[in-house]
Amino acid sequence: MKLTIQVNEGPYQHQSSDTAYHFTKAALEKGHEIFRVFFYHDGVNNGTRLTTPPQDDRNVVKRWSELAAEHDLDLVICVAAAQRRGIVDDGEAERNGKDATNIAPGFRISGLGQLIEGGIQSDRLVVFGD
Amino acid sequence: MSMLHIVNKSPYERNSLAAAVGHMTDGDTLLLIEDGVYAAVKGAAAAGSLEGKTVSVLGADLAARGIGVDKLVDGVSVVDYGGFVDLVEATDKSQSWL
Amino acid sequence: MSDIKKFMYVNRRAPYGTIYAWESLEVVLIGAAFEQDVSLAFIDDGVYQLTKGQDTSGIDMKNFSPTYSALGDYEVNKIYVEKESLEERGLTLDDLQHLVWEDEDDDWAEKDSIRLVSRAEMADVLAEQDILFNF
Numbered sequence: 001m002k003l004t005i006q007v008n009e010g011p012y013q014h015q016s017s018d019t020a021y022h023f024t025k026a027a028l029e030k031g032h033e034i035f036r037v038f039f040y041h042d043g044v045n046n047g048t049r050l051t052t053p054p055q056d057d058r059n060v061v062k063r064w065s066e067l068a069a070e071h072d073l074d075l076v077i078c079v080a081a082a083q084r085r086g087i088v089d090d091g092e093a094e095r096n097g098k099d100a101t102n103i104a105p106g107f108r109i110s111g112l113g114q115l116i117e118g119g120i121q122s123d124r125l126v127v128f129g130d
Numbered sequence: 131m132s133m134l135h136i137v138n139k140s141p142y143e144r145n146s147l148a149a150a151v152g153h154m155t156d157g158d159t160l161l162l163i164e165d166g167v168y169a170a171v172k173g174a175a176a177a178g179s180l181e182g183k184t185v186s187v188l189g190a191d192l193a194a195r196g197i198g199v200d201k202l203v204d205g206v207s208v209v210d211y212g213g214f215v216d217l218v219e220a221t222d223k224s225q226s227w228l
Numbered sequence: 229m230s231d232i233k234k235f236m237y238v239n240r241r242a243p244y245g246t247i248y249a250w251e252s253l254e255v256v257l258i259g260a261a262f263e264q265d266v267s268l269a270f271i272d273d274g275v276y277q278l279t280k281g282q283d284t285s286g287i288d289m290k291n292f293s294p295t296y297s298a299l300g301d302y303e304v305n306k307i308y309v310e311k312e313s314l315e316e317r318g319l320t321l322d323d324l325q326h327l328v329w330e331d332e333d334d335d336w337a338e339k340d341s342i343r344l345v346s347r348a349e350m351a352d353v354l355a356e357q358d359i360l361f362n363f
């Protein structure tokens with residue numbers, strides 16, 4: 001089964017990103033293919049490398065980056081939602097005159113078309129949100 | 131064609147359980163995750179909404195909230211994340227009632 | 229076998245209190261270019277998104293309600309509105325924008341985009357889709 005996952009909420013505020021992560025991991029363990037994980041609305045905040053969560057709790061951002069590295073996942077952050085919320089990579093910093101970037105490893109910023117394409121190319125779309 | 135209806139909010143906080151149940155057709159499955167698992171507690175007000183429905187509950191979310199499986203409405207299946215994946219595969223599409 | 233999938237964008241939130249209504253519309257507009265079989269569903273508080281007379285000057289937020297009337301131009305013309313959701317909120321079709329599209333196969337005749345359906349009919353419409361987006 002080829003899956004696209006949509007994550008609508010940011011780290012810690014809602015359980016959505018956690019559930020999406022555990023679901024994605026379980027799907028990979030069962031041998032399914034993750035076509036894309038698309039982060040929308042506040043979900044783009046899963047892609048900042050500047051979080052410092054307490055040591056005794058899970059590191060939501062790092063966990064996604066590590067899963068992406070281990071399984072060559074395509075973690076896409078919606079550009080429009082990212083611009084609104086301040087998730088910035090080199091390209092966006094240059095385009096929009098920002099003096100810093102904050103994108104976490106394994107994530108890339110791209111358009112909503114990537115979500116649509118995920119829907120078209122995958123067998124299933126599963127949405128995690130509030 | 132069957133649908134997986136996913137509900138992640140408590141029925142006492144949000145109307146998403148009612149919305150899900152109101153739009154289920156024969157052969158569909160309801161999956162309760164996150165705060166949605168509270169709907170499956172026996173003897174609570176929302177339990178009646180589950181009658182006649184095929185219901186699964188994510189075990190990890192029950193355990194997190196201290197809900198023992200003995201507290202659940204009869205006939206509900208407890209699944210793990212792997213079981214969640216299986217449900218997505220077994221149905222044609224999912225509808226997340228947020 | 230057709231490559232085209234039936235995409236439905238499900239809207240259940242009121243506008244302005246959260247961003248979901250607007251950011252959902254942004255997906256619809258981008259998605260229109262992908263030539264899938266697109267429908268929109270307005271259920272529960274989602275029906276409030278379509279009401280007439282939205283004036284956001286006092287809250288200083290962008291009034292995006294005119295965007296709904298542009299949907300016809302994007303060939304998005306299957307807009308399902310749930311009857312019970314309207315009634316529960318004391319609304320009728322008259323409270324909603326009159327959304328139309330021009331049918332090029334019928335001499336560009338102007339037709340209604342909104343399809344008022346019961347909850348039971350909406351369940352069937354949802355069941356017909358391939359992909360359901362929720363926000």
